[in-house]
Amino acid sequence: MSDPMLSIVLARKPETTATALETALRAETETLRAAGWTATAAIAVEPDPFVGTAHGAAVPARVDALLSLHLPDPPPLAELAGVVADVAARLGDQIDPGRCAAVHGVEHTVIDGDGPLQISFALRRRPTMSHEQFSDYWLNTHGRMAKEAPRRKTRTGYRQLHADLDASRTIAQTAGLCRVAYDGLVSSDHVDAERMRKIFSHPAVAETALADERTFIDHRSSAIGLLRRLDG
Incomplete structure (x- = not known):
């Protein structure tokens, strides 16, 4: 299954508390829904569960929050850019x-499922690869590995949002966000933080999957976080 989507990867100011950001995100989600958008939001779990994990060491930056618009009938790019500019304001x-970014593209559901928590992993490709090479490998090679990971036993989902780089950059420029676009965004569902840590300590993830990631992901310029969905 493939669905058009726009996700805004959010980084909070150093002086902003998680509580203040959550309050603002809840209000923003309601504003967008009242305007007719299908909007969802999630905020980082604290304390950071990636501390002490192989992925936490490989990826220095964190995703503080995520705001997404599901786009069954994608509007003109200029309209989307205006909406994101209003959100940023x-x-x-x-x-x-x-330190925030727009990821606009198509989300592919590799494993169907859901969960109260989600890993959001904003990816930038290795400089030796083109965006097209990155996307092909990520979906058709690395995506198969995801189906074999321990996560599958928990019936939780795994999705890949493949960015349209030109559209993402246009939106970012209009909204005053970071112009260095992410190539994609992973969303993988989890039941709780402790189970997530166990999965990410399993050799299938901490060793095998991470080694494969290094063939196409530039971890040092990517960002990761375990987020809690803000429902209702």
Whole structure:
């Protein structure tokens, strides 16, 4: 299954508390829904469960929050860019725009499922690869590995949002966000933080999957976080 989507990867200001950002995100989600958008949001779990894991060491940056628009009938790019600019303005007291990014593209459901928590892994490709090479390997080779990981036993989902780089950059420029676009965004569902840590300590993930990631992902310029969905 493939669905058009726009996700805003959010980084909060150093002086902004997680509580303040959550309050602002809940209000923003309601504003977007009232305007007719299908909007969802999630915020980072604290304390950071990636501390002490192989992925936590490989990826220095964290995703503080995520705001997504599901787009069954994608509007014109200029309209989307305007919406993101309005979101960035309303969240301006809480976020650091220069460390936020827009990822606009198509989300592929590799494993169907759901869960109260999700890993959001914003990816940038290795400089030796083109975006097209990255996307092909990620979906058709690495995606198969995801189906064999321990996660499958928990019936939780795994999705890949493949970015349209030109569209993502246009949106970011209009909204005053970081212009260095992510190539994609992983969303993988989890039941709780402790089970996530066990999965990410399993050799199939901490060794095999991470080694494969290094063939196409530039971990040092990517960002990761375990987020809690803000439902209702």
